[in-house]
Amino acid sequence: MRKLLSLGIAGALIASSLVVAVTPATAASGRLVSVTALRTYPTWGDVDAALAADKFDPGTDRFGVRTYRLVYRTTDATGKPTTASGLVALPINGWRWLRTVSFGHGTEIFKGDAPSTSDDIFVIGPALTFASAGFAAVAPDYVGLGVGPGPHPWMDVPSETTASLDLLRAARDFTRTQGKQLTRDVYASGFSQGASTALGLARALQSGADPWFRAAAVAPISGAYDFRRAEIPALFTSEVHPVLASAYTSYLLVAFDRLHDIYPTPGYVFRKPYVGLAGLFDGNHTGEEVLGALPATIDDLLTPQGKALLLHPTGRFAEALAEADSVCTNWTPRMPVRLYYSPGDEQAVNANTDHCHTALAARGVRAPTVDLGVNTAYNGFVHEGSEVLGVPAATRWFAELSK
Incomplete structure (x- = not known):
């Protein structure tokens, strides 16, 4: 990235x-x-x-x-x-x-x-x-x-x-x-x-x-x-740069939801004021624009439900991750x-x-x-x-x- x-x-x-x-x-x-x-x-x-x-x-x-x-x-x-x-x-x-x-x-x-x-x-x-x-x-x-x-x-x-x-x-x-x-x-x-x-x-x-x-x-x-057993768990540790952990997590959740419908609303996974992040991942916004809109850490980005979804995926999300892996x-x-x-x-x-x-x-x-x-x-x-x-x-x- x-x-x-x-x-x-x-x-x-x-x-x-x-x-x-x-x-x-x-x-x-x-x-x-x-x-x-x-x-x-x-x-x-x-x-x-x-x-x-x-x-x-x-x-x-x-x-x-x-x-x-x-x-x-x-x-x-x-x-x-x-x-x-x-x-x-x-x-x-x-x-x-x-x-x-x-x-x-x-x-x-x-x-x-x-x-x-x-x-x-x-x-x-x-x-x-x-x-x-x-x-x-x-x-x-x-x-x-x-x-x-x-x-x-x-x-x-x-x-x-x-x-x-x-x-x-x-x-x-x-x-x-x-x-x-x-x-x-x-x-x-x-x-x-x-x-x-x-x-x-x-x-x-x-x-x-x-x-x-x-x-x-x-x-x-x-x-x-x-992703499921190596990359996603590492996003919540010091192994991954904190700003990039926020960026990759946002991209993952937005892209997989578009294709697989993995959560009911953006507010289910993203904290305010980040519920509108999906609009930035349309291919028409630069990296600087996206990075400027992200929080400095993944904890500031996610709701408890969003964190649970990532760490314990089920249903369509688990199937999509299995396909990627x-x-x-x-x-x-x-x-x-x-x-x-x-x-x-x-x-x-x-x-x-x-x-x-x-x-x-x-x-x-x-x-x-x-x-x-x-x-x-x-x-x-x-x-x-x-x-x-x-x-x-x-x-x-x-x-x-x-x-």
């Missing part, structure tokens, strides 16, 4: 608003609606400069990169047809066949802070890193972010998975117009919220959700894989898995990674946890720093596997 903390923007080298016409869309999932050319980084040195300015390790850069915004057909969290957007980054080289990395971004609340609508290198840096290393990089904005309609159903793994899969399909069609082809192999990664997205996508590909694409490896970074518990990955984390994460607490590792091990899956070390370059927070450390590490691993 970096955008709740900082609005620093890193400009790109070259930008364009050219819109490329695409075959008229139908309701079919993954069908392209439009393509917008965004930025060109002509050489690997240009990518280096952009990444290094925002603390990313540019050591895997080999090629220049072109980026695009794709708008495509998908379905929303209720299964209804909608559109979504996402970022596609392609290396500037003579390769015709490209392996793909799908990267799920971390928590954002403002539509303009999604990968295809942001100039912030923290948001687009992963796609630049993977593309400059020679992969085709796709980064879904998710439903309700970017230029997609409606509010974003935060931490809804099914719609995140569908948006990711449909962007892969749209990207496959688009890259053909650029004289390139995507191979079957998809390497899935993601940070924070996107860590669950990566596991959800890998699970779907392994199950045969698409006849072409297959999951080659999955490398989630600092995810909240166990299933990315580590209800399948047996048959591709290589690594779980990246940074010690002392004050947002996605390390117990999440421990629980995911244990759950996968119980199913006979070797999913080593990889200690990234600590980087507090972003506002002094370990969590954001773990993306900066984790993306180059995942890039090197994917490159080794793809040799």
